[in-house]
Amino acid sequence: xxxxxxxxxxxxxxxxxxxxxxxxxxxxxxxxxxxxxxxxxxxxxxxxxxxxxxxxxxxxxxxxxxxxxxxxxxxxxxxxxxxxxxxxxxxxxxxxxxxxxxxxxxxxxxxxxxxxxxxxxxxxxxxxxxxxxxxxxxxxxxxxxxxxxxxxxxxxxxxxxxxxxxxxxxxxxxxxxxxxxxxxxxxxxxxxxxxxxxxxxxxxxxxxxxxxxxxxxxxxxxxxxxxxxxxxxxxxxxxxxxxxxxxxxxxxxxxxxxxxxxxxxxxxxxxxxxxxxxxxxxxxxxxxxxx
Numbered sequence: 001x002x003x004x005x006x007x008x009x010x011x012x013x014x015x016x017x018x019x020x021x022x023x024x025x026x027x028x029x030x031x032x033x034x035x036x037x038x039x040x041x042x043x044x045x046x047x048x049x050x051x052x053x054x055x056x057x058x059x060x061x062x063x064x065x066x067x068x069x070x071x072x073x074x075x076x077x078x079x080x081x082x083x084x085x086x087x088x089x090x091x092x093x094x095x096x097x098x099x100x101x102x103x104x105x106x107x108x109x110x111x112x113x114x115x116x117x118x119x120x121x122x123x124x125x126x127x128x129x130x131x132x133x134x135x136x137x138x139x140x141x142x143x144x145x146x147x148x149x150x151x152x153x154x155x156x157x158x159x160x161x162x163x164x165x166x167x168x169x170x171x172x173x174x175x176x177x178x179x180x181x182x183x184x185x186x187x188x189x190x191x192x193x194x195x196x197x198x199x200x201x202x203x204x205x206x207x208x209x210x211x212x213x214x215x216x217x218x219x220x221x222x223x224x225x226x227x228x229x230x231x232x233x234x235x236x237x238x239x240x241x242x243x244x245x246x247x248x249x250x251x252x253x254x255x256x257x258x259x260x261x262x263x264x265x266x267x268x269x270x271x272x273x274x275x276x277x278x279x280x281x282x283x284x285x286x287x288x289x290x291x
Contacts, residue, residue, distance in 0.1 A: 003046060007079050010072045011280075012039035013051060017061060017069060019162055027159045028279060063218035080280055084118065091269045092121035098134035098146040099126060101216040102233060103161065103258050115277050122270060133190050135261070145274070149191075150257040157259030160278055161238045164197070165253040167244040168220075169229040175250075176243055182228030184219050187212050195253065196231045203251035 015025035016036065017154050026033045044050055051065035061069070099108060112124055127137070131148035140148045150157060174183055181200055185193040193209070202208045210228040213219045219230050233256045237243040244250040260278065263271045 009039050009043040013035050013043055014072050025270045026116055029142060038050040044150060090121055093270045094123045094125055095270050095274060096125045096144045097197040098137055098143040100131045101128060101130050102149045103147050118188045119273050133210035138262055147260055150259040157261040159257060160260050161258035162234060162255050163233045165231050165256050166234045168223055168231055168232050168249045169222055169242045170226045171238050171240055171242050173242055177205055180206040183207050184211045184228040184230045185209055192231050199253055
């Protein structure tokens with residue numbers, strides 16, 4: 001008997017895998033947490049395999065889930081491209097988009113190029129910078145949309161991205177806890193410094209700022225040069241830098257959340273294609289494979 005896969009189930013599967021939790025996936029697909037859980041159960045029933053390994057504290061892709069992922073992404077991409085071909089009007093215009101340095105620094109150019117191919121009439125005027133500066137620019141009417149780090153200064157917006165924050169240190173770094181931990185930070189009002197100092201203090205370690213960099217790339221360079229350690233999203237851990245988590249005895253850190261601001265204030269015919277593209281294509285592989 002032929003089995004036709006339900007795209008809603010596949011979309012829920014990819015969302016859970018990408019975000020690492022049923023709660024975050026529910027925000028991405030616009031459903032309740034229980035509805036997402038039911039979709040995953042239905043998918044597993046249809047396929048006759050487990051796609052996630054669940055415990056009270058962890059959520060991991062099984063080997064079958066890992067095998068399913070490429071096909072799931074390909075099916076969703078073809079489905080969405082076909083729908084856009086017949087339902088998306090060929091709009092023209094410019095979106096002034098601000099993107100925080102925290103957001104997919106290595107993948108962003110490719111994402112925007114892909115969006116441009118799908119929507120050739122929409123021009124993206126891109127500005128990058130610190131979240132606080134982008135929030136101010138949008139409030140002053142200089143930006144239409146802003147992708148920023150969600151925090152106390154910007155608690156709202158559509159959730160696009162979540163990943164764990166980690167400690168990033170020079171290669172081979174060993175902390176001397178009898179002395180203050182050297183920190184590399186951004187200037188105020190960036191929240192990374194406060195997060196690092198609060199986490200260290202709660203762990204019984206002291207800290208001292210040894211370098212204030214003007215950009216996240218500057219932070220990476222300073223850390224690689226041995227000036228100290230920092231806290232960033234896990235995707236910023238690159239070659240030449242070590243990454244530490246509580247598993248290595250370092251203080252626990254919160255997740256970093258990236259949100260989209262301004263979609264309600266931007267003309268829908270311009271904003272909706274970009275918002276839909278981002279929410280449907282963003283992928284943060286954060287689940288390990290279970291053999």
